[in-house]
Structures are given as structure tokens and as C-alpha cells.
Amino acid sequence: MSTVLQDPQTTETPNYLNAEYGWKSWLLTTDHKRIALLYLISISVMFALGGVFAMLIRVELLTPEGDLVNSDTYNKLFTMHGVVMVFFFLVPSIPATLGNFLIPMMIGAKDLAFPRINLLSWYIYVAGALFAIAAIVMGGVDTGWTFYTPFSSTYSNTFVITAAVGVFISGFSSITTGLNFIVTIHKMRAPGMTWGRLPLFVWANYATSLIQVLGTPVVAITLALLALERGFHIGIFDPAIGGDPILFQHMFWFYSHPAVYIMILPGMGVISEVVPCFSRKGIFGYSFIAASSLGIAIVGFLVWGHHLFVTGMSMYAGLYFSLLSMLVAVPSAIKVFNWTATMYRGSISYATPMLYAFGFIGLFTIGGLTGLFLATLGVDVHLTDTYFVIAHFHYVMVGGMVVAYLGGLHFWWPKITGRMYPEGWGKFSALLVFVGFNVTFFPQFITGYLGQPRRYHAYAPEFQVLNVMSTAGASILALGYIIPLIYFIWSLRYGKPAGNNPWGATGLEWTTQSPPTTFNFDVTPIVTEEAYAYAKHEEAHVG
Amino acid sequence: MQLPLWPEAASAVADDIDHLYIYLTLVSVVMSVLIFGTIFVFAIKYRRRSEDEVPKPIHGSWQLEVTWSVIPFLVMLTFFWWGAKIYFLNATPPPESMDVYAVGKQWMWKIQYPEGQREINELHVPIGRPVKITLASEDVIHSFFIPALRIKHDVVPGHYDTMWFNATKPGRYHLFCAEYCGTEHSGMVGWVTVMEPADYENWLAGGGSTGTMAQQGERLFEQLGCSTCHLLDRQGRCPTLRGVYGSRVQLADGKTVLADDAYIRESILNPNAKVVAGYKPNVMPSFQGQISEEGILQLVIYIKSLGIINAPGAPTAALTQQDGGKQ
Amino acid sequence: MADTHAVATGHSTDHSPHLRHHFDDMDQQFDSATFGMWVFLLTEIMFFGGMFGAYTVYRNMYPEAFASTSAYMNPLYGALNTAVLIVSSLSMALAVRAAHLGQQKALQICLLITMFFGICFLVIKGFEYHEHWVDMKVPLFGGHWNYSEAPQFAHQAQILFCFYFFMTGFHAVHMLVGLGIMTTIFMMARKGTFSPTYYTPVEVSGLYWHFVDIVWIFLFPLLYLIGHTRHLV
Amino acid sequence: MHSVTPVRTYVLIWVVLTIMTFVTYGVAQIDLGPFNIVIALAIAAFKMTLVIWFFMHVRTDSPLTKLFVFAGFFWMAILFVFTLGDYVSRAWMPGGKFW
Numbered sequence A: 001m002s003t004v005l006q007d008p009q010t011t012e013t014p015n016y017l018n019a020e021y022g023w024k025s026w027l028l029t030t031d032h033k034r035i036a037l038l039y040l041i042s043i044s045v046m047f048a049l050g051g052v053f054a055m056l057i058r059v060e061l062l063t064p065e066g067d068l069v070n071s072d073t074y075n076k077l078f079t080m081h082g083v084v085m086v087f088f089f090l091v092p093s094i095p096a097t098l099g100n101f102l103i104p105m106m107i108g109a110k111d112l113a114f115p116r117i118n119l120l121s122w123y124i125y126v127a128g129a130l131f132a133i134a135a136i137v138m139g140g141v142d143t144g145w146t147f148y149t150p151f152s153s154t155y156s157n158t159f160v161i162t163a164a165v166g167v168f169i170s171g172f173s174s175i176t177t178g179l180n181f182i183v184t185i186h187k188m189r190a191p192g193m194t195w196g197r198l199p200l201f202v203w204a205n206y207a208t209s210l211i212q213v214l215g216t217p218v219v220a221i222t223l224a225l226l227a228l229e230r231g232f233h234i235g236i237f238d239p240a241i242g243g244d245p246i247l248f249q250h251m252f253w254f255y256s257h258p259a260v261y262i263m264i265l266p267g268m269g270v271i272s273e274v275v276p277c278f279s280r281k282g283i284f285g286y287s288f289i290a291a292s293s294l295g296i297a298i299v300g301f302l303v304w305g306h307h308l309f310v311t312g313m314s315m316y317a318g319l320y321f322s323l324l325s326m327l328v329a330v331p332s333a334i335k336v337f338n339w340t341a342t343m344y345r346g347s348i349s350y351a352t353p354m355l356y357a358f359g360f361i362g363l364f365t366i367g368g369l370t371g372l373f374l375a376t377l378g379v380d381v382h383l384t385d386t387y388f389v390i391a392h393f394h395y396v397m398v399g400g401m402v403v404a405y406l407g408g409l410h411f412w413w414p415k416i417t418g419r420m421y422p423e424g425w426g427k428f429s430a431l432l433v434f435v436g437f438n439v440t441f442f443p444q445f446i447t448g449y450l451g452q453p454r455r456y457h458a459y460a461p462e463f464q465v466l467n468v469m470s471t472a473g474a475s476i477l478a479l480g481y482i483i484p485l486i487y488f489i490w491s492l493r494y495g496k497p498a499g500n501n502p503w504g505a506t507g508l509e510w511t512t513q514s515p516p517t518t519f520n521f522d523v524t525p526i527v528t529e530e531a532y533a534y535a536k537h538e539e540a541h542v543g
Numbered sequence B: 001m002q003l004p005l006w007p008e009a010a011s012a013v014a015d016d017i018d019h020l021y022i023y024l025t026l027v028s029v030v031m032s033v034l035i036f037g038t039i040f041v042f043a044i045k046y047r048r049r050s051e052d053e054v055p056k057p058i059h060g061s062w063q064l065e066v067t068w069s070v071i072p073f074l075v076m077l078t079f080f081w082w083g084a085k086i087y088f089l090n091a092t093p094p095p096e097s098m099d100v101y102a103v104g105k106q107w108m109w110k111i112q113y114p115e116g117q118r119e120i121n122e123l124h125v126p127i128g129r130p131v132k133i134t135l136a137s138e139d140v141i142h143s144f145f146i147p148a149l150r151i152k153h154d155v156v157p158g159h160y161d162t163m164w165f166n167a168t169k170p171g172r173y174h175l176f177c178a179e180y181c182g183t184e185h186s187g188m189v190g191w192v193t194v195m196e197p198a199d200y201e202n203w204l205a206g207g208g209s210t211g212t213m214a215q216q217g218e219r220l221f222e223q224l225g226c227s228t229c230h231l232l233d234r235q236g237r238c239p240t241l242r243g244v245y246g247s248r249v250q251l252a253d254g255k256t257v258l259a260d261d262a263y264i265r266e267s268i269l270n271p272n273a274k275v276v277a278g279y280k281p282n283v284m285p286s287f288q289g290q291i292s293e294e295g296i297l298q299l300v301i302y303i304k305s306l307g308i309i310n311a312p313g314a315p316t317a318a319l320t321q322q323d324g325g326k327q
Numbered sequence C: 001m002a003d004t005h006a007v008a009t010g011h012s013t014d015h016s017p018h019l020r021h022h023f024d025d026m027d028q029q030f031d032s033a034t035f036g037m038w039v040f041l042l043t044e045i046m047f048f049g050g051m052f053g054a055y056t057v058y059r060n061m062y063p064e065a066f067a068s069t070s071a072y073m074n075p076l077y078g079a080l081n082t083a084v085l086i087v088s089s090l091s092m093a094l095a096v097r098a099a100h101l102g103q104q105k106a107l108q109i110c111l112l113i114t115m116f117f118g119i120c121f122l123v124i125k126g127f128e129y130h131e132h133w134v135d136m137k138v139p140l141f142g143g144h145w146n147y148s149e150a151p152q153f154a155h156q157a158q159i160l161f162c163f164y165f166f167m168t169g170f171h172a173v174h175m176l177v178g179l180g181i182m183t184t185i186f187m188m189a190r191k192g193t194f195s196p197t198y199y200t201p202v203e204v205s206g207l208y209w210h211f212v213d214i215v216w217i218f219l220f221p222l223l224y225l226i227g228h229t230r231h232l233v
Numbered sequence D: 001m002h003s004v005t006p007v008r009t010y011v012l013i014w015v016v017l018t019i020m021t022f023v024t025y026g027v028a029q030i031d032l033g034p035f036n037i038v039i040a041l042a043i044a045a046f047k048m049t050l051v052i053w054f055f056m057h058v059r060t061d062s063p064l065t066k067l068f069v070f071a072g073f074f075w076m077a078i079l080f081v082f083t084l085g086d087y088v089s090r091a092w093m094p095g096g097k098f099w
């Protein structure tokens, strides 16, 4: 029944969007799908904000002299770019939007286990974001998103406490989302939805949630200690009284390294859905992909020290952190190879989400491999705190996660809104993002190895050519983001009605109507087959 | 318009790191080509040709999974091994190294030579001789970065860090502060001049030095009134400082410590932290806030010049600064 | 999905007014709630774990300095407070049991006892804080701080006292939250909300209360029993 | 999960917990060198186990709950071991050679 395209729907069909009207029905909703949309809007705002900061950074770096803004302003720009992008955009991006929307539907539940806590998490997020914005409006923060002591606790004259409180608060929104997912996935699966049949997107978000729940509290307490130290003028990490600034870095990265997997696993989940769908073929190595998500989440907790190789941390600690960083690459490799293998003897079509998936696999691989450069002890000594690191993490975070997020948005847009986006424009902007991205960030690997330090407002003149390239690329990239923004909004009204399952995809979410009704399923589905049974579906469809 | 694509390499370690970097790049290129190539080929070869194509399901193969987990991991172990080797080499200055002292301060580098030269944001070194730099910070964390030598070390306030190199190629190279340290972080840059040994000797002789570091330290020793207590040759209220450096000092609480740079520094800033056996706490005042990190280094050199006891391990004494934040 | 067919939702027999729409039955709801609480407690473990970790690092770095503070920690208070919290945990456990068995009176009494001992704990803690203030051992709030008795440890002891106040302070905040929850539960109990089929909130807040107790079980030896036998000052 | 524990068990556990508290206090008065803290923490761990096992009825809870409780402490151990690993090994000297 699912693969049969239904007649174009009239907007009259009752669904979660038209079930109720009025701002109250949105701001007090406990429907996971509406909350997902609330999140979608708020993180888009934050993304635009972070993007504006990024563009200002890039424009400043057109010339080596540092003549557009003064150095204090520049320092605030990259700090707020990092803080906004990491804590208020990328960490909540896929989990809080697509995850929130899809997980209950994918496992055949009517909602998350704690709908009111879900709503609360959005309010917490907004409160945190307001603190961050307040810090920006009052004058900004200039510590870098890493808040290293003693600069942040003693020397900076900016609104560190406000920003730290914002991040602290938003942490709880991350925690509550993760908690909700864990309980939901354990306790609310439909009959027959065994762990071996869970869509890989759910597996990936499950692993993500574990990190959110186990890691976030540590950064919360770390930032709380920082704020208290700064507020009370006492010493906790202060070297003048015997405190150790490196301890702060340990505690910060205990969260923030695993957090980079919060920022990639859900993206990997999206790719694991998209690739089989557009290859019309079950995923290769299902259980290995599922297990590798957990592997990344667990081993990811053991490698944080690779951010501390030149701080004077013990060399022996350097050894085990380096070794384990290599180990965590193995489950990532497993995923890359399995996606590739899925395409083998498939029937591949190039819809926009698939183009993003191609982009993801390529860019993530480059980002991941350069991560290995950084995990290699001797080489990191030269590369750390240079643009090589900047390039590495933009490859994984932008080339990886943001691309996956865009791919996922295109893939599920018909389900979320009941409308199709314009395919041609979709392909075009996917291309723009890919090209713009590479032009922006590839040169940074080179300037990095040449030795251009990061967080530099003015730089040595010989780096200029490559920096101009970067800036040019960033403009293309920006265009690649703005076009989808426009056509998504356009499609809400003018997009052609999507039908329940425009991609002919498997998965319970595609068996519901588009947009789904408030309780997702009129009757609780019973699952009798493994995930991605494309062959079966195709045969049913064809035969 | 210049477009450099590869940094200059002016030390043996730089070459090592370049080789490793090239190896990493090669492996990465091979892997990327493999993966992108495969995807590309699959995407073309298996493109959807008709609406009723039904690919055969392939569930997976554990043999393949094991292969593509184990082989990459073994390759990565070579990265790890080689990288670790360089890292350890990089961290262990040869005993015959010449000393240079660098203090990071928002936002400049103050360099001092035992011979007495002092410079700001400039470092002069000869080729062919290992140079050990002892790093200290007046305020926040900085990072001493010389790209042409491929070395970098954070300068963490509260203790000494060390790094070393052996330059091989004369020239002028960038010196950067690589750890974000506030407003003028990007202005905390300078130049490293690597010279032929003869030129270096000339330079040393030429500079407007006001005496060696030890002499400067001696002057400070007078000015700050250290000499009022620490009369050098008489046992009094205070321990004599002759022969202290590099020796094992018996403390009041029964422990012994190695009198290295970090210990002397702590004795000056927080004399009560480790009290010498037979003396009372609270006699020696703390000089915290009255003396710059540079001054402390001068005092350390001065005290060192009062005689090094060649206890076993003494030449490596400075290495114990690895003990981090312990004051 | 082709093979997907459907069953009617929920069990028609199970129509408790407390069953929320998205659960199939009361068991699923109860399980989700308690499991959810456990996951939350996991985050609490890590939250306090971060502080314990930092504390351990410094204690390992400056053992003598930390030991020197024992002069200002009164282990009797600590032990007394441990005992007080354990009593409150017992009565909490009994409250949950009473709720489960539908014993309304017992439930209310047990809750009151729990709250009473919770308040006792805070009062005792308050006395202690007061003593620290008098001793000038409060580095916070602009520094009511003097450690001239053992000047060689003054710096590091300040770090310890900061941790002391943060750890016990965060713990006390958790106690306050716990008391708030208990008050709510008590009001609900008075209205007769709970029954053997529905006592999830009691169960869940019990878990929270016990957890706060456990934190203290560790704070006691870590903060009060440092080098108590050594007199370094 | 829905089994009822007799009051007697609860009271018994309480008695043990209280005794243990006083034992900790008592042992702390005797100088055992480094073992003071070891014993104190061992007792605390024992008390914690009792509370978790009985008062929080993990005893009768599902294996899932047990796993998660274990995971909580396991992750805390990761934080401790890997961080302290750095601090403890900082004093070791590289000795001039690659290990």
C-alpha cells in the first residue's frame, strides 16, 4: 500500500499542520512534529547568524592587514561564529529537527516518550540561545568557542559569563532531547520493530543520544566552574594559586570531542537512509553500520586528549590518546565502505538527496582522513592551531554534517510539508554547495601546513592568494545555502503535492500520509520485515 | 604576488615531519581515489536505467567487513608509530643543547640568552647546534610556533615548558603565537634568524648586552634584597644557594626534591610551598607580583651559576618541568 | 510497507485516567518513566563526576594542602548528616512501598518524615557553613578567607574550599529541588492521586531522592575525612 | 518491578547503612596512611551499592536498568582514569629515548 502513489492531496486532509491553528497551538504543542518545526525555525535563525559571522570573517581575511574590523571585533566574530554554529546549530541540527520528527514515526510510535519534556527542551534551547544572543548584543565574547582558561576566567573583558550560561542552559536541552530519544527507542517500538530492524537513522540517533546524556553534563559543570571562578574571583584553574589550566582543557574536551560525534552520527544516519533508497537496494552490512554507530559513541569518549598534544600534557597520555584516535576511525571507515558497497549493482538515481549523499561521503572521507593527520603525534605538533585544523573540522562539520542535514531535509521535505521542492534548483544548489565548499576550505589545508595560525586577524602576506580563494568560495557556498532557503519557503505554497511516498522508500514513516496526522498512525503498525527491504518492495511494485 | 605551497624546512625534524606528512598525504590520496573512484564508477555503471529495475539484494559479508577494518587500522598504526617516534624525539633535548629563554606576555615574546642579549619578537640561533628553549608565560596560555622548524609548544602560565630544535638552514623564518591569547594574538609574531655559527658569534658579541643573564640575575639578587638573607658563604637564617641547583634538597616535611628551574621559581614565588629542612616557613617573603618571569629566569640562571652539583640526572633536570601545574 | 498490517491500539481494559495518549498501557508508561529517571540520573552522575574528577586531580596534586584543611572540617557534622540522609532514604523507600500498596496514610507520613529529615540536613549544613564563615574559610563572595595558620598551603587550600562549597552547594541545591518535588508529591498524595496502579511519580521522585543521598555518601569521606589523623598544621 | 519488598528488608538495609557510617567515622580516626581513603571509599561504594540495589530496587529491575546504572559509573571511570593518567605520568621522564 505504501508504494502506491496516492492522488495528489488536497490541503483539506487533516494533518498535524492544520489540526489546530493559532500561536498557542504551536507554542504549547506537545506534538513531536510541531516541536521539530519549532526547532527547525530556531536553528535556521542561528545558522544564518553564525553564517553572517562567517562571512564577516572571510571578508576580513581578504587582505592580510586586518583592515575591515579591529582585532577585538575579529576575535568576537570567530568566537561567536564557533559558539553559535556548534552549540546552537550543529549539535541540535539533525537530532532536534529530523530526529524529533522522524524517530517516533520510524519506530511506529505516536510520540516521544515524554512529549512535555520535548517541548521543554525547545524552551530551554531558546532560553540558552537568548543568553548567547544577549552576550552578542551586549558586546560579544572573545574567548574562542573553547573558552580556555586563564584567558576566559581572568583576562578577557567580555561577556564570558553570559555566554557560558547560555551554553550551559542549551546543554540541558541537548540532554533532555537525548534522554527522550533513548527512552523512546527502548520502550516505544511498535510490535515487531526489533533492534535488528531499526532504521539506521534511529541507530545513529540512539548512539548520539548516549553521547548527549553522558557527555553534556561534564561540559555543563566545567562551564559552571569557569563562570563561578570568573564571577567570584576565585581560583580553580588559576595557575597563580596552583590551579591547572590544562585541567580545564581535559574537562572541556571530555565533552567536546564526543560532541563532534554528536555532530556527525546523525548525519551518517541520514546517509544510511538515502543511499539505499536511491540505489533501490537494501543496505550492505546493516549490523556493521548499526554497531559502528555505537562503536564511535563509545570509543569516541576515549580520545579527547588529542586536542592537548602540545599543551605539556604527559607524553604517555599523548600516546594512548593518539592510538585510540586511530581506533575510532575504524568504525567510520566501516560506514564509508558499506555505503559504497550498497551502491554495488544497485539502480542508482541522482535525486537531490542522493547528490548530497555523494557529497557527504567524499567530504567526510577527506575530513576524516585529515583528522588522522592531526591524531598523528609528531604531525599535530606542527598542525595544531593552524588553518589545517580549521579545514579539517569544516570538512567534517560543514562538508559532512551540514551537507547531510541538507540532504535529509530534501529527502523528508515531502513528508514534513506534503510538498515537493523544485528538483532542478535542488540539484543546482547541491552543486553550488559542493563546489563552494571545496573552494573555501581546501586552500586552508595548504595555508595550514604553511603555518598560518588560526584565530589570526592579520596574517603574513604570502598567505593572501589562498585566503582570497577561500573567501571567494565562501560566497559561492553562501549562495548554495540561500537558494534552498528560498525554494523551501516557496514550495510550502507552490510545491507540487508529494503523495505519501514520493521516493518509493521503505520505512514506517513513508506509510503514513504526508503530512502525517497528529498521532502519526491511526493504528499501531506491526513490523514483519527487516529494514530496507527494497527488493521486496520493488517486486511488489513491479510485479 | 606570492603563492607558496610548501613551507620551508630548516631543521632535521622538519624533514622528518615532511616525510611523514607526505606519507599521510599519499595514503589519503590513495584511499580517497579508491573510494571516490568506486563511487563514481558505481554511480555511472549502475545508474537506474528503467523504472522496473529490481536490484538483487546483497546483505553483506563479514569477510569484507573484517578486511576493511583491519587493513586501514594496520595502516593507521604505522601513522601512530612514526608520529609517536617523532614526538618523543622532539621532546627530548640533547644534553649539549645551548639554552635560550622565552617569555610570552600579552602580546610579545621576550627572548633572553644566557650571554645577556635580550630581544623582543626576535630570536637568533646558529645552525648545527641544538637549541633548547625554556618557555614561561606572564599571563595566559601562548604557543611558541616556528613553522619552518615544524615545532610548537604551548606556553602555560605557572610552570616552565621546554622545546628544542637543531636548525640546518640559515634564513629568516616566521615566529607565531599559535594559542589564542587575546586582542593582539595575531600581532604576537616575530622572526627567527638562523645564522652561520660565525655570524652568530658576531651577533652575540655585537648586541648591546648589559652583562650575561647570570650577571643580570646577580644584580636583581641585590636589588630585590635576596642577598640580605642569602649571604653566599655563611650559614645563617637562610640556606646558602651555592651548589643548590641540580642537587636534591631535603625538605622540612621529610621529602626531597630536585632543585631544578621549576623548584627555584617556586621558591621565589611561593617560598612556603617547599620549606628547606632546618628552616622556618614565613621567613622568606613571596616575590609574587614583584618580579617578572624574565627576572625569575635571570635569578634561576644566576643561582645555577653558583655551582651545579653534578648529581646523576642533573643535566636533564629541566625536564622534570614536565610535571605540569605543580608549583 | 507491504507486509505491514495493523492491530488496534492499547488494551481496551486499561483505561486509567492517568494513561497518556501515546502509551499503549500503564506498564509501558511506568517503565518509560522509571527508565527515563535512570537516564536522567546518568547525567547527574556525570555532572557530579566532573566535579569529583577535578577534585581528585587536585587532591592528588596537593595531598598535604588538602589534608591541612581537616582542621576546619568537622567529621561529626558530616557523619551526622550522612545518618540523617540515610533515615530520609529509608522513609522514602517506605513511602514508595506504601504508595504501591495503596496505603494512603502511611504514604503521607513517610513523605513527611522524608521531608523533615531533608530539612534537618539543610539546617545542619547551614550551621556548618556558618562555622566556615566564622573561621574565615569562605573564599567566595569577595573572599572571607584567611589561612595564615598554614601559609604554605594557603593557595591550594583555597582550591579545596572552593570545591567544598561547590560540591556541597550543588548537592544542597539538589536537596532543595528534592524538597520541592516531595512537597508536590505530598499534595498529590493528599488528594488521593496515587493508587496501586498509578504511583509512578512517587517511584520516580524516590529514585531522585536516593540518588542525592548517594552523592552525599561520597562527599562525606572525600571532604570530611581527609588526612584526619595527620596534623600537619 | 512490581514486587513488594518487605519492610524488614528496608529496615535491615538502613541499619547496615547507619552502622557503616559510623564505621567510616571510626576508621578515619586511626592512621592507616594511604589506606584511610581506600577504606573510606570502599565503604562508600558498598553503601551506594546497597542503596541502589535495595532502596532503588535495581535488584528487581530489568537488565536494561542494570546496564545503564553500570554505564553511568563506567563513564565516570573513563573520565577519571584517562585524566589522571595524564597527571600521574607527567612526572615520568621520556629518558631520552622512544619509550
Ligand code: HEA
Residues within 6 Å of the ligand: A146, A260, A261, A263, A264, A306, A307, A325, A326, A328, A329, A330, A332, A333, A336, A364, A365, A366, A367, A368, A369, A371, A372, A373, A374, A375, A376, A380, A383, A384, A385, A389, A392, A393, A396, A397, A400, A401, B027, B031, B035, B071, B072, B073, B075, B076
Ligand atoms: C563533526 C565533527 C568532527 C568529526 C567527525 C571529527 C573526526 C575526527 N577528528 Fe576532528 N575536530 C573537530 C570536529 C570533528 N572531528 C573539531 C571541531 C576540531 C577542532 C576544535 C577546535 O580546536 O576548535 C577537531 C580537531 C581535531 C583534532 C585536534 C587538532 C588540534 O587542534 O591539534 C584531532 C587530532 O587528533 C582530530 C582528529 C579527528 C579524528 C581522528 C577523527 C575521526 O573520527 C575521523 C574518522 C574518519 C575517517 C578516518 C575517514 C573514513 C575512513 C576511511 C575511508 C578509511 C581509510 C583510512 C585509512 C586506510 C587510513 N580532530
Ligand code: HEA
Residues within 6 Å of the ligand: A047, A048, A050, A051, A052, A054, A055, A057, A058, A078, A079, A081, A082, A083, A085, A086, A089, A090, A143, A144, A145, A146, A390, A394, A397, A398, A402, A440, A454, A455, A456, A457, A470, A474, A477, A478, A481, A482, A485
Ligand atoms: C557547525 C559548525 C560550523 C559551520 C557550519 C561553519 C561554517 C563556516 N565557517 Fe566556521 N568555524 C566553526 C564552525 C562552523 N563553521 C568553528 C567551531 C570555528 C572555530 C571558532 C574558534 O576558533 O573559536 C570556526 C572558525 C572558522 C574560521 C576560522 C576563523 C579563525 O580562526 O580566525 C573560518 C575562516 O574562514 C570559518 C569560515 C566558515 C565559513 C566560510 C562557513 C560557511 O560554511 C558558512 C556559510 C553560511 C552562510 C553564509 C549563511 C547562509 C546565509 C543565510 C542562511 C541567509 C542569511 C540570512 C539573513 C542575513 C537573514 N570558520
Ligand code: CUA
Residues within 6 Å of the ligand: B104, B106, B107, B141, B142, B143, B177, B178, B179, B180, B181, B182, B185, B186, B188
Ligand atoms: Cu600569545 Cu597568542
Ligand SMILES: [Cu+2]
Residues within 6 Å of the ligand: A256, A257, A260, A303, A304, A306, A307
Ligand atoms: Cu577531537
